Amino acid sequence: MRRPEFIARQSACPSGFFGHVLARVMAVETAPENDITLDLLELVPKDAVLEIGFGHGHTIARAAERANQGLVAGVDVSAVMLRMAARYNRRLLRGGQADLRLADAASLPYHDAHFDKVYSVHTIYFWPDPLRSLREIRRVLRVGGRFVLGFRYDEEALQNFPAPIYALRRPDEVRRLLWESGFECLRIEERQTGARTLYWAIAVRPQEICQD
Numbered sequence: 001m002r003r004p005e006f007i008a009r010q011s012a013c014p015s016g017f018f019g020h021v022l023a024r025v026m027a028v029e030t031a032p033e034n035d036i037t038l039d040l041l042e043l044v045p046k047d048a049v050l051e052i053g054f055g056h057g058h059t060i061a062r063a064a065e066r067a068n069q070g071l072v073a074g075v076d077v078s079a080v081m082l083r084m085a086a087r088y089n090r091r092l093l094r095g096g097q098a099d100l101r102l103a104d105a106a107s108l109p110y111h112d113a114h115f116d117k118v119y120s121v122h123t124i125y126f127w128p129d130p131l132r133s134l135r136e137i138r139r140v141l142r143v144g145g146r147f148v149l150g151f152r153y154d155e156e157a158l159q160n161f162p163a164p165i166y167a168l169r170r171p172d173e174v175r176r177l178l179w180e181s182g183f184e185c186l187r188i189e190e191r192q193t194g195a196r197t198l199y200w201a202i203a204v205r206p207q208e209i210c211q212d
């Protein structure tokens with residue numbers, strides 16, 4: 001069924017009471033996909049890791065179980081999501097193990113090479129300038145650091161998600177964007193969950209950037 005524009009806009013930037021409810025649904029719906037993302041990220045206890053578009057914040061908590069001697073940071077453009085995720089992760093925030101901020105993927109409030117790992121799930125659709133955001137992600141990642149990007153591309157999504165809000169990208173387009181932004185794309189994995197086809201791009205920040 002075609003998703004109404006109102007709901008699509010809420011997914012792009014949840015707001016108000018409805019945004020809160022939607023995020024609760026999303027937390028359950030996307031949990032398996034986010035767990036796969038964390039597996040692909042190969043977190044180790046001392047990792048400093050960043051999530052782009054944490055939404056409900058449940059994956060921040062699960063990442064912190066794995067990077068339990070490091071730092072789990074996150075940015076999101078929604079003030080409602082920041083409040084929700086901060087409440088959910090209040091113990092980690094108090095202990096200094098998490099750092100959540102209101103920020104856009106296109107302008108990350110962190111120093112160069114600050115993180116060992118970065119991940120993002122179901123957010124690239126909403127980035128107005130994906131190349132700029134990917135370059136920002138590369139900037140905050142250390143050389144050799146890993147980036148995992150989870151995204152949907154299938155018939156159901158193409159038919160049901162309103163195109164002006166959801167910019168669904170083919171895996172080969174994502175591979176090209178990663179290359180253009182200076183990443184080395186190691187591989188793209190495809191997995192089926194019911195009617196949904198998801199892809200994960202696994203990339204690293206290489207030693208040198210070589211662009212023609």
Ligand SMILES: C[S@@+](CC[C@H](N)C(=O)[O-])C[C@H]1O[C@@H](n2cnc3c(N)ncnc32)[C@H](O)[C@@H]1O
Pocket residue numbers: 011012013014026027030034052053054055056075076077078081103104105106120121122123126127128
């Ligand atoms: C569909 S939700 C996905 C939430 C979570 N990643 C998940 O998999 O359940 C998209 C989230 O990305 C956030 N978002 C959208 N555009 C963003 C951007 N440019 N920078 C940072 N966060 C963004 C939204 O506010 C929202 O919380």
